[in-house]
Each structure stands twice: as C-alpha cells, then as structure tokens.
Amino acid sequence: MDKQLELLQGTLDMLILKAVSLGPLHGYGVLLRIQQISKDRLEIQQGSLYPALYRLEHQGWIVSEWGESENKRKAKYYRLTAAGKRKLQTESEKWNRMADLIAGILDTKPEEV
C-alpha cells in the first residue's frame, strides 16, 4: 500500500493540478474530472485524494474557498494559483523529458550498445 502511494504521489499531484487548471472544482469533482479526461482509463483511490489536495494547498499551488455546488449544497472549491500554473508547467516538462529518456533507453537495439 505504501509503495503504490509513493509512486503515484508525484503523478497524482500533477493530475490534480491539471484537473483544477481546467476550472475550479470541489474534491469529488476533481475525481470525476480526472476520470473523465483520462477517458475512464484512470481511477484514483478515493482515500488518497484529500491528503493530496491538502498538501498541494499547504504548498501553495492551489487555494480553496467555500462555495455552492450544483445541487445547492456547500462545498469547498479548489482552484489553481499562478504559482501552481507554473508548477504544472515545470512538472509536465519534466515528465515528458523523463518519458522520452526512458523510451529512448527501452528502444535501444542490441547493436547500438
């Protein structure tokens, strides 16, 4: 259980930032949106969502405020800050670079060694 969380923590943070960058959301909404934009291929464990949200808020990438949900209930909405936007940018670039690098290693043919 621990190991999974570690691996996913960095990526989960990125996904949350991306989800929230598309518009302010409450916690459940973030879950739904990630599911939606991954075309239902990615499901986030519900229990790990809120710790991640609080951590991101603590670090200043997102801010929260109370608002009204679709069905007129009070809910806490999160949105991206300017710093968060920059962070998302940096993290995406890093991720892409890493993906390229790993892909390059995995593509190595025997004669290229």
Place this chain on the structure above:
Amino acid sequence: MTLWNRLRSWFNATLRRARMETEMDAELRFHIEAYAEDLVRSGVPREEALRRARIEFGGVERVKEEAREARGVHLIDGLIQDLRYGLRMLRKSPGFTVVAVLTLALGIGANTAIFSLINTVMLRTLPIRNPEQLVVIKWRARQSPSTHNSYFWGGCPEQKFSSSSVSSCSFSYPVYDQFHGNRDAFSGVFGFIPPSGVTEITVKAQTSQARGDFVSGNFFSTLGVEAAVGRMLDPLDDTSGASPVVVLSHGYWQSRFGSDPSLVGKTILLNGIPFTVSGVAAPGFVGLETGVPRQFWVAFAARYRIDDRFPKERETDAKSEWMQMMGRLKPGVTVQQAEAALSTMFASTVTSGPDALFKPELQPQIELPGASRGLTSLRQEFSKPLFVLMTAVGLILLIACANVAGLMLARAVAREKELAVRFALGAGPCRIVRQLLTESLMLAVAGGGLGILFAYWGARSLAEFLASSGEEAWEINVNIDPRILAFTIGISCLVGIFSGLAPALRGSGVDLIPALKQRGSESKRSTRGRERRFGLGAALVVAQVATSILVLAGAGLLVRTLVNLRGTNTGFDARNILLFDIDARLTGNKRSKLGNLYRDVQRRLASAPGVVSASYSSTTLLSGSNMDTMLRITDAPVESAVSVDELPVGPDFFQTMGIPALIGRTFSAADYGNSGKPQPMVINQAFARRFFGKQKPLGRLLSEGDTKTLDYEVVGIVGDTKYNSLREEVAPTAYLPMGPQPGSFEIRAAVDPRALIPTVRRVLAELDSNLVLLNAKTQIEQIDQGLYQERLLANLSSLFAALALVLACIGLYGLLSYEVTRRTHEIGVRMALGAEQSSVLRLVVGKGIALTLLGITSGIAAAMGVTRYLEAMLYGVKPVDPGTFMCVATLLLAVAVAASYIPARRAMRVDPMVALRYE
C-alpha cells in the same frame, strides 16, 4: 510566496484547528454524499448507495489523519493527543500514579533541599566586588609563639590540618599596622574584631541586642560594598579624635528602623553611648561570616567607647595577638607570590628584637587562604555532615528512580495488549515510543513539581533546625535559587526519560499475534526467556535493597555514635545544674570590683531556697571552649613547659559540679581576693599523671611558661572531667581561684534547675537592680547543644533510612504484586492440580526473601567498603560494626517479609476456576 502560504496554512491549522476540523468533516461528508447521489442516479437504492460510497472511500479517520499530516501540524497535534491519552491512562491506575509521583517527589525533594542548604552554607560567595581576590591573613609556625595573651576567634579557616604546626588568624597590632600599609601584594588590607560581649542598641528608649564588628577605616572600600543610603566608613573615622559613627546593615535598617531614610545623621545609643548613623550598607551584605549576620559596623578607633577589652595599650604590645585581617590581592599578584613576600617580611619582624614571638627555627610564615566565601566556622562545622547527607540523599534518589523504573516496567508489560492493538491500527513504533515517553515525562514533571514543594518545605525546616539548636544563633536563609531548580527539573526529565525508555523500547517491539491472543503476556514468555525478562525488574529490587542497606547502615552507625556520646561519663554530675551569665556593665562596676560582685552573688545564691550549691567559673564545662596555658615544674628547664587546660573557678565549684575531690583540699574562702604567689592550684588526675607520674603531687611548685617565678602550688587533686568537648580525651587540667574577670554561674538545684530562674533574678535584683540575667540554660541542655552536629546527623540519617526502607518496601511489594497478577493463570493451574495454599505462599514469599537476601548481601559488602568514610564522625563504634550491620539486615528482612505478605495472600486467595479463565 510559497513560504507565505505555508506559514499561513500552518498558522491556520494551529490556531483555528477546531474550525479546520469541522470544515474537513463537512468536505468529506459532501464527497461521500455526492458519490452516493451519483450512484442513486444510476439506479442504486439510497441506503445501498451510501453504504457503497462509504466503503469505497475507505477509512475516513485514516484519511483525516493523513490530511492533517499533510497540513504539517502533526507534531503538535500528536503531542496534545499523547498528553491527553497519557493523562487518561494515568488516571485509570491511580495507585501506580500516586506511588510513582510521590516516590519521585520524595527523592527529588530531599536532594534539592540538601543541595540548596549546601549551596547556602558552602558555596555562596560574599556579595562584594571580585570576591576571588579576597584572602584571610594567617600565620603558621612549628610551635605556638610566646605571647602575653592570644585570642582565637572562630572562623579561621583550617586547610592543612597538621599536628606538627600551629596556625592562627590573630596578629599583634604592630604586625597589623605593617600589613595595613602594604601596597606590594595588596590593594587593601583591613582589620576586624568582634566586640567582647553583646552590644545593645537603643533607639527611642527601646533596647535590643545586635551583633557587629569593629573594623578599620578601609573595610568597606577594600571589600567594595557600597552604601544604600548615606556613606560608609572611611579612614578618617578610624582616627583617635573622630566623632563616633556607625554603619548599619540593610536588613537591620529595614527590620528595626522600617527603612527610614531620615535615619542617616540621627543618633542612636550603642551600650548607652551615642553614635551617629553615617549610612546603611547595600542590601545583601551582612558581614564576613556565613550564618552569623552582622547588624552594625563601627570604626576600630572608636571601639574603646563601648568595649574595654582591647584598650589602647594593647596597640603597642607586640606580644598580644588579637587582630584579625583580610586583604584584597592586587590584580596580577598570585597567592603564592604574596605568601612568599609576606612570609619574609613577617618572619623578620617576629623573630628579631626584644619582643620576638618566635625563634627563627620555628619558621613562621604567612598563609593566605581564599576568603571569597567569607569566614568559615559554619562551613567547617557542617561540611562533612552535609556531604554525608548529600550522599545519603543521592542514594535515596537512586532508589526512587529504580522504584519508578520498576513500576513502569511492570506496567508496560501489562499494557502489551493495548500496545498490540495500537500497532494493528497502524501506529508507527516511533509514535508508540513517543507516547510512552510522554507518559513517563508527565510523571517525572509531576514528581518534580511536587518535589520542589517538598524541597522548599524541607529546606526551610532544615535551616530552622540548624539555626535554632546550635550554640550560636545562626541565621541560615536557604533560598532555592534558579540553578538548583534547573538541576531538579533536569533530574526529573532524565529520570522520566530513563525509566520510561526501557519499557518504551520493549513496548515497541511487541509481537502482535501472541499479544492479541487471549492469553496475552503469558504464552510466549513462559516458553522462553521468562526468567530473563523478569530479570530487569528483580535486578532493580535487589539494587534498591542493597542501597537501602547502605543508608540504613550509615544511619545505624551515626545513631549509635550519638547514643554513645550521650552516655559518656563526663566526670561530673550534669543533672540539675543551671548555668547563666550576668551582664554587669550597666551597674557601672569596674573590672576590679567584679571579683567581689561575683562572690557576693555566689554567697547569696548558695543560701537561697531550692539551691543545693552555687559557684562560678571563667567558662562552664562542655561549652565548646576552654582556656589553656603553658606550665612547667618550677625547677625544670623552660623547654619542658607543656600546654595544659586551665579553668579559673569560684568557691564550691567542685561541690556544685559534683567533681570528686580525691586528695588534698579544694579552694577555700581564704584563697580568694588574695593575689600572693604561689597561688593554690587544684589539678586533675590526668595532670598528676602527666607531670608527676608516680610521685606525690601535693606541695609541688609550678611556673607559667617561661617565667622564673614560683607561680603555683598544688594543693589538691580532683577527678578527671571532660572540659572542652565530649569527644576529646580528658586533658591535664589546672584549676585556679578565679580573680576579677567575667565568667558564668553554676548552681545545683534540689529538684528542677529551671524553676530556680525567678529565684536567681530576685537575688540579683536585691544586689543591684541593674544586674541582668543572661543565657540561662541547664548543663544538660548545654551538653546537648554541643552534640548538635551528631544530633543533626543522627536525626536526618534516620529520616533518610526510614525513607529508603519505605521505598524499598514499595519496590518489593510492587514487583511481587505484579508477579502474582501475571502468573494468576499459572497459580490457578497449580491449585487446580492440587497444590496446597501454603506452597503458593512459599512461592511468592520465597521469591521476595530470595531477592531481599541477595540485596542484603551485596548491600553489606558495599557498606563495608563505604562506611569507613564516616570514621571521623563516629564515636565508640567502628565503621564495620557487626552488631549494627546485623540489626539493619534483620530489619530489612522483616520489612521484606511484610511486603511480600499481601501479594502472597492475594495469590493464596486465587480461585482456580476464575484463574483458569483469566486472560
């Protein structure tokens, strides 16, 4: 910006925690309900939807926990949680909590009290400028000088005690003059002497007694004591024509004069003589002697106005030693340098000329012991006992800590199940250790806090005891200063950490499955390592018992010393004797008439009702001081003069004191008022043996030290008596008819000596209405006062021994009690299988006795090595006294059996059916 946000989040989280909690609650609830609604929309019934939503979400508490952790308040939250939980757990086992806290409090309290006392008596420096530069000026030589007279004041520090040399702090006036002007080694030297009697200060017709010193003009400036009001003494006041001024101490100014600022410049009477108050010293300075505060200081040159003991003629007498001196070393001058330079100067002065005090081969030299803590009579008297007490109290603290550690250990093992559950719920070992440590720290802090209270109360009682039951009226202000407080708190925390650490570490290594199983602590342990695991608790008890033996043995020896001293044969009959002094100054009696006055009083008292016999003497017996002189047989060479004790006495002295007259006669009326030589002398048996051996002493002639005249003739021999102290061997003593000098009275009462006080007052009043009765006490009270240190040691060490005994008892009881609880199941099995109740009893008590015996043997072994440090303080009993050790061992064994009894009874009453089901 991130930092700001972080701070803000942390700030919010810490201070608005409650709100954050509700918000988090609401948020999570919203999430679950939103998810449930989605499920409902997809056709799941509401109840089912909610249930599924909750399950899918996972453990809400865990999420909350992680969320809180993400916020970064985990530490404080955790700490508060630990505290609350710890408090609850401690409340659940009140017996354990109370015993542990009390044990710690007693150990810490006793330590802090003694340590504070030691600090006050031994370690505090004088409140003056640069106290480390201050030194006392002493001389040392191979033998005593040949003086006309010498005065020894208390407080002269004796560091290198040596039987082959003599030293003293008293100098002649010419030598003082020489030192006073010395600027090579010192930046200032001052002299000081106390008045010869009590000084009475009268203000607005109200008289009370005060203590002060005559000091040279540069006293305050050399010490660096400033004036709080007015001005201090200066060298101009110390000249023969100066108008008389007095400086008061700050405390005296406050208590007697209500801090009246207009007092400066007013006149007060000292012994009836008007003095002007020139100023008040800075607060905190009460003179040079710890424990004996001074209320006033008068310039040296003005002393003759109120005290005629050292008249002006003494100032030119090089063979009269009476001045005390202290000096402030010049910066950069070391003590060795100063001693060398001054020794040369001193030796050349006192070994040459017609008034030479020493022969050169006696090697007189100067010593400069440090005086940063003032004069030492209090310290010298109490340093050894206080350190003995400190050792005892340190041992008690050890026992207390071992006790608490043992208790906590037992408790931790009993809580294994609880710990296992917490592990299963996901607590990290770090967390568990932290929680257990917090609990033990809480205990330690509570114990420390209570201990401080005990310390305060204990220190004050101790100081009062010290001050009130001694010969002098000492004033010991024991303050618990911040360093000691910090020390105590540090000790508490250390104890907390160490006694909690072992159980905590053990607790975190608990194996889950067996612990959670019904039979808890029993199963795994009984198969292996049971003895090993129990070893720690048992080892602690053995250590406690051994340490208690140490304390008990020491106490036993000290108590026996006191008993022996009290039972010593004094050589005279101390019962029913009343001692008192009279103050004749106000009657205007000159010294020459004193002799007549004393005889008059004695005659009248002898015939008063209720009085069997009356007399007087220069000093009373066993008062802690004595007079001595050098005597030799007249025809023998001068070098054969020997130091003997001397006591001038009035008529009927031997009869009053109950000293048997053996040979010859005692003094009769004709011997008094008669100053012809040779004077009659009565000697004691020790004197006769020392001087005359087997020969007849009657009629023999003796002379003082180095004189050629026939001074004394032996007319009688009386029995040996103790003179200066009970401990000392009886010294050769010479009794003389007392001339006109002040002394004390002794009267033997028919029944109760104290009942005679009104009679005495009446007799005195008949003679002269100005005669004042002072210092009335019985002879037995005086002897007891002299046993002050021994009483202190015996009382306190007994107290500590009792404490140690109680603590060891509790430790043993706790261990055995826990043992029974732990093995209830096993006991049930045994009894179900047919074991007798008595065998169960033997099981428990047997273990208790085994541990105790082990502790006793190791304790006695340790005691044999340690008690020899007490040797100097013992009397009539050897440090390794088998009788005492046996008694102490038996006592501890008896207590151990009693302590084992209750758990044993509990074990016996175990119902096998219940025990077999017991988890």
